[in-house]
Amino acid sequence: MNKNLKIAIEAAAAAGKVIMEIYDSENFWIETKEDNSPLTLADKKANEVINEFLFPTNIPLISEENKQIDYSVRKQWEECWIVDPLDGTKEFIKRNGEFTVNIAFVSRGKPRLGVIFAPALNSLYFADVSENKAFKVSIAPDDLNIDDILNKAEEILPSGHKDCIRVVGSRSHMNNDTLEYIEELKKKFGKKIEVVSKGSSLKFCLVAEGQAQVYPRFAPTMEWDTVAGQAICEAVGLNCISRETGKSMTYNREDLLNGHFFISHEG
Template identity: 40%
Template sequence: MPIRKEPSHFLESVVALAREAGRRILEIYGSDFRVAVKDDSSPLTAADLASHHCLVEGLTALRPAYPIISEESKTLPFEERRGWETFWLIDPLDGTKEFIKRNGEFTVNVALIHRHQPVLGVVYAPEKELCYFASEACGAFKQTGDLPPRSIEVTQSAHYPLRVVGSRSHQTEDLAVFLSRLGEYELMSIGSSLKLCRVAEGVADLYPRIGLTSEWDTAAAHCIVKEAGGEVTDLRGQPLRYNTKPSLLNPYFLVFGDKSRDWSRYADGIEG
């Protein structure tokens, strides 16, 4: 099914849908919720499922209709999804661990993927009333509460010392090696896909993810970074691609705004 070059006609509806999913999350956030454990040992709450059902119902109603991959759906065989040219890729509650800690650093992520690249992305942090959104060839934006959205851009010349953003919940030995090669840097810790958004809005220079993530963790914010003038690449400098293999795990990746530097050289010898 063909898609317009600029899928911005979906943005208003998807932003509204992400906000509604966020409202349902917050209803549970303020309650005495239970935490279950999924087969992969990751946590699951009623908020994950409430957001999932809200998003799937809303995206299914949009026209034209596209298939949906959600973290909370049963993973479809690659043979079934490999021919999809365009589809929705969603994480109903990115940062469930942050949700459980009640630190507010969790998001609703919605991306539209076309020919293996994100062409629309919405990242909404409901507890912070903070929304980032972008679509191909239309730029990237940030909106706080009911204030008017403002355009955002990456920092095209990295600061000194480097402003590096990292995860609150995931640290690895390989990441320590990578960071040791950067020279002087300041590390800011934050949860969920807000890390990519920090690079997109120019308050961080680099986000190295030397650890496992899934495609629904990155796709929405990837679009926002790209439209803000930045890049999301694997450790060899190639852009992340989506739905190209049986596994929905990402390779290790780098998010940055300054394209004049070869960030991949700091990852020499690190596999992922």
């Protein structure tokens, strides 16, 4: 296995352990960042753990919780890590379990490796795009043995749509762009549409493992929210298409804010 993928898996597992220790405690230590998003002690501690694993690789690192490096420097990078130490902080605060650790390796703007760990659900996903394979394994938060993780992992595959198309979205509220997209799917395929919901980057995993067929995201996200999920989806043959360009989303851009995109079998 790619040594960087092993390092990313170990980093995600270790971060997940720290996150769960805080999750099970009485105090999250919540504060608000400049963009009005919440920040907890778990975000900071998980970031520290991941930094300890990734810094020794001497590969540049973009993390939501690190100080952002100017593009004049980043544009020189051939490769980099992109990390979200705790994706779904709002889900973490709600204690619904649907939060993740996201770690991805990017080369020349393209996702090459992806790891997503949902520690409260004991679910870890990982993929190597060059191998065209993605895997899922159930692990306990304190199971940090990489050999055990790899031995128990099972390959995942997406599924086609037969009588119904399952679309990842929100049951309670969706914006007009998403509703219009769903109507386009109905007209194109003439099938029933079912909306399935999940927090954080687990939305990507639903499609990659065949529990849904389409994931439209027509609302703001950042690169660290999506790149690990995109790697997992692309490893199983799915497309992550920018609505703006009609091409696969790229990373380590000057603006780390993503445009609208969708995940599906079709471009």
